[in-house]
Amino acid sequence: MELICPAGTPSALKSAIEAGADAIYCGFNDETNARNFPGLNFSRSELSEAITFAHGRGVKILVAINTFPRASALELWQRAVDDAVKAGADALILADIGLMDYAARHHPAQRLHVSVQAAAANPDAIAYYVETFGARRVVLPRVLSVPEIAAITREVSCETEVFVFGGLCVMAEGRCSLSSYATAKSPNMQGVCSPASHVAYAQTAQGVSSRLGGFTINQFAPDEPAGYPTLCKGRFSTELGAGYIFEDPVSLDATRLLSGLRDAGVSALKIEGRQRGRAYVESVVRHFRHALTALETGGEADVTRLKPFTEGQASTLGAYRKTWR
Amino acid sequence: MxxxxxxxxxxxxxxxxxxxxxxxxxxxxxxxxxxxxxxxxxxxxxxxxxxxxxxxxxxxxxxxxxxxxxxxxxxxxxxxxxxxxxxxxxxxxxxxxxxxxxxxxxxxxxxxxxxxxxxxxxxxxxxxxxxxxxxxxxxxxxxxDMAAEIGGLFGPLGEPVRRLLGAARDAILRSAQLQDRLS
Structure with a gap:
C-alpha cells in the first residue's frame, strides 16, 4: 500500500520524503484547496521545485484542487489545473464534477483522483467518476467501516485510498456548512473550515475558551486536553444536558487496522494534516512507514506512539470499527 | 532533523x-x-x-x-x-x-x-x-537552526559557539526523551 503524506510547505514536503513517504499531497496557496490557511501551501514556483525534488527521490506529488469553484470565478480553478499539470503533478485530486470534466477534456493523459471532498461513498457514485472522467482512484470518506471499504473496493474498477491518521471529519465531506453559518466563509468553496481570522481564544481562571465567529464553542479546564475550534467538536448545552453533541475532540489512528485495510484491497493510505508543522509530518510519516514495514515482516507497530499529536490527546478507530450499529 | x-x-x-x-x-x-x-x-x-x-x-x-x-x-x-x-x-x-x-x-x-x-x-x-x-x-x-544563527553573530568564534549551543540543545532534548522513557 502506498503511503500518502501531507505537506503544507516545501520544508514539510522534504521532511515527509526523508521520513519515508511514497507520495505527497499539497495545494496552491489560494482557495482552490481545502487547507487555505495563512502562511500555508505552495506558490507555482515552489510546486515546480517540489515536484523536481520529489521525482529525483522517486516520490510522487499529488496536487489537491479540491474545493468547489464559484460560478463567477471558474478561471481560478481551471488555471490551477493547468498549472499543476504543467508542473508535472503525478495526479490531481479533484472534487468538483465541472472541474473534473475540464481536466479530463483538456488534459486527457493526466491521472485524476476523486477527493474525499466529493463524498463518493458507494460503488455507483464512484463508477460515475471512473466512467465519465477516467478517474483512477477515489479517496473514501471517513464514514465507512472496513467491511464496507472491502465491499466497495471489490466492486469498483479504480483504486481506493483511505485515511489512517489525523483530523476526523464525520460529516458528509464537501457538503458540511457548519463553519459557514458561523463565519460566512466556506470550507467547501474557499477552503477554510473554522478560519483563523474568526477564531479567538480567551485565557481565564477557569481555563481557556474558544470562540468561532463570535460564538463560544468550547471551554477547557486548565489541564484538560484541547481540540480544534470547530463547531462539530464544540461543547454545547442542550435540553439533554451539556457536552459534545457531534463528536469529541479526537484524532483517527488506524495503525492497528492496517492488515484489515490491506486485506480489503485498499491501494493507498493517507495521513491528514497539511496544516500541521514539520514535527508532525516527520513523526507521523515515520511511524506509518515503520508500521507498514512491520506489516510486511510480521512485526508489531507501537499503537501509542502518536498520542502527543492527537486532538484532545485521544485517538479513535472512528467508523472503521463501528460500534453504534 | x-x-x-x-x-x-x-x-x-x-x-x-x-x-x-x-x-x-x-x-x-x-x-x-x-x-x-x-x-x-x-x-x-x-x-x-x-x-x-x-x-x-x-x-x-x-x-x-x-x-x-x-x-x-x-x-x-x-x-x-x-x-x-x-x-x-x-x-x-x-x-x-x-x-x-x-x-x-x-x-x-x-x-x-x-x-x-x-x-x-x-x-x-x-x-x-x-x-x-x-x-x-x-x-x-x-x-x-538557532545554534547556527546565534553562532553567526560571533564572527570567527561562530563555529565553536554553534557547537557549544548545539550540544546544550541536544542534551536538553535527550534529557526530555529520557524522562519520558523512564516515566
Missing part, C-alpha cells in the same frame, strides 16, 4: 524559578541590542518568511516565555524589523504567544508541532490567531 515528539510525550524542562528571579533585575537594552542583531540576521537570511507572513508581516507579536521574567515583542516588518524586551505586556500587541522558553525555541526550530502543544495545553495564544498561524507556518518552513 528528527522531531522531539518522535520519541517523547513529555514536556521540555523549565528554566528554574531561582534563575528566572536572578536574571530579573538585569538591564534590558543590552539584551535588546543582541536580539535585534539576531532578528536582522534571521530575516535577511530567510526572506521567504515575509512571503508567508503576507499581510501579517507588520504585526506585533508578544512572545511570553512562562518561565522567564521578560516578554519579547517582535515586529517582523520587512523594511524595519524590530525586537523589544519588556517586563510587562503592552496593550498594543496584536497577538500573544505563551509557553516555556524551551518549547518556544523547539517550535522555532520545527522540533515541536504547534497544534500538538495547543492540544496538550503547553501553548497559549491570544489575540490575532490568523497572524499567529501565518507566523508559525513561516517559521516552520524556514528550517531555522
Amino acid at each position: 528528527r522531531s522531539l515528539f518522535s520519541t517523547s510525550t513529555d514536556a521540555l524542562p523549565l528554566i528554574p524559578p531561582l534563575l528566572g528571579r536572578a536574571i530579573s533585575p538585569l538591564p534590558l537594552p543590552p539584551l535588546e541590542f543582541v536580539l535585534n542583531g539576531f532578528l536582522d540576521r534571521i530575516l535577511s537570511r530567510n526572506p521567504q518568511i515575509f512571503d508567508r507572513l503576507g499581510p501579517h508581516a507588520g504585526k506585533r507579536f508578544a512572545i511570553k516565555p512562562t518561565d522567564l521574567p521578560f516578554i519579547f515583542v517582535i515586529e517582523a516588518a520587512a523594511q524595519r524589523p524590530c525586537l523589544s524586551v519588556v517586563r510587562e505586556l503592552s496593550a498594543d500587541a496584536d497577538a500573544q504567544i505563551s509557553s516555556s522558553m524551551a518549547n518556544l525555541l523547539a517550535l522555532v526550530e520545527g522540533r515541536l508541532d504547534g497544534d500538538a502543544l495547543m492540544f496538550s495545553r503547553q501553548l497559549a495564544i491570544e489575540g490575532d490567531v490568523e497572524a499567529v498561524l501565518a507566523l508559525r507556518n513561516a517559521i516552520d518552513d524556514a528550517r531555522l
Whole structure:
C-alpha cells in the first residue's frame, strides 16, 4: 500500500520524503484547496521545485484542487489545473464534477483522483467518476467501516485510498456548512473550515475558551486536553444536558487496522494534516512507514506512539470499527 | 532533523524559578541590542518568511516565555524589523504567544508541532490567531537552526559557539526523551 503524506510547505514536503513517504499531497496557496490557511501551501514556483525534488527521490506529488469553484470565478480553478499539470503533478485530486470534466477534456493523459471532498461513498457514485472522467482512484470518506471499504473496493474498477491518521471529519465531506453559518466563509468553496481570522481564544481562571465567529464553542479546564475550534467538536448545552453533541475532540489512528485495510484491497493510505508543522509530518510519516514495514515482516507497530499529536490527546478507530450499529 | 515528539510525550524542562528571579533585575537594552542583531540576521537570511507572513508581516507579536521574567515583542516588518524586551505586556500587541522558553525555541526550530502543544495545553495564544498561524507556518518552513544563527553573530568564534549551543540543545532534548522513557 502506498503511503500518502501531507505537506503544507516545501520544508514539510522534504521532511515527509526523508521520513519515508511514497507520495505527497499539497495545494496552491489560494482557495482552490481545502487547507487555505495563512502562511500555508505552495506558490507555482515552489510546486515546480517540489515536484523536481520529489521525482529525483522517486516520490510522487499529488496536487489537491479540491474545493468547489464559484460560478463567477471558474478561471481560478481551471488555471490551477493547468498549472499543476504543467508542473508535472503525478495526479490531481479533484472534487468538483465541472472541474473534473475540464481536466479530463483538456488534459486527457493526466491521472485524476476523486477527493474525499466529493463524498463518493458507494460503488455507483464512484463508477460515475471512473466512467465519465477516467478517474483512477477515489479517496473514501471517513464514514465507512472496513467491511464496507472491502465491499466497495471489490466492486469498483479504480483504486481506493483511505485515511489512517489525523483530523476526523464525520460529516458528509464537501457538503458540511457548519463553519459557514458561523463565519460566512466556506470550507467547501474557499477552503477554510473554522478560519483563523474568526477564531479567538480567551485565557481565564477557569481555563481557556474558544470562540468561532463570535460564538463560544468550547471551554477547557486548565489541564484538560484541547481540540480544534470547530463547531462539530464544540461543547454545547442542550435540553439533554451539556457536552459534545457531534463528536469529541479526537484524532483517527488506524495503525492497528492496517492488515484489515490491506486485506480489503485498499491501494493507498493517507495521513491528514497539511496544516500541521514539520514535527508532525516527520513523526507521523515515520511511524506509518515503520508500521507498514512491520506489516510486511510480521512485526508489531507501537499503537501509542502518536498520542502527543492527537486532538484532545485521544485517538479513535472512528467508523472503521463501528460500534453504534 | 528528527522531531522531539518522535520519541517523547513529555514536556521540555523549565528554566528554574531561582534563575528566572536572578536574571530579573538585569538591564534590558543590552539584551535588546543582541536580539535585534539576531532578528536582522534571521530575516535577511530567510526572506521567504515575509512571503508567508503576507499581510501579517507588520504585526506585533508578544512572545511570553512562562518561565522567564521578560516578554519579547517582535515586529517582523520587512523594511524595519524590530525586537523589544519588556517586563510587562503592552496593550498594543496584536497577538500573544505563551509557553516555556524551551518549547518556544523547539517550535522555532520545527522540533515541536504547534497544534500538538495547543492540544496538550503547553501553548497559549491570544489575540490575532490568523497572524499567529501565518507566523508559525513561516517559521516552520524556514528550517531555522538557532545554534547556527546565534553562532553567526560571533564572527570567527561562530563555529565553536554553534557547537557549544548545539550540544546544550541536544542534551536538553535527550534529557526530555529520557524522562519520558523512564516515566
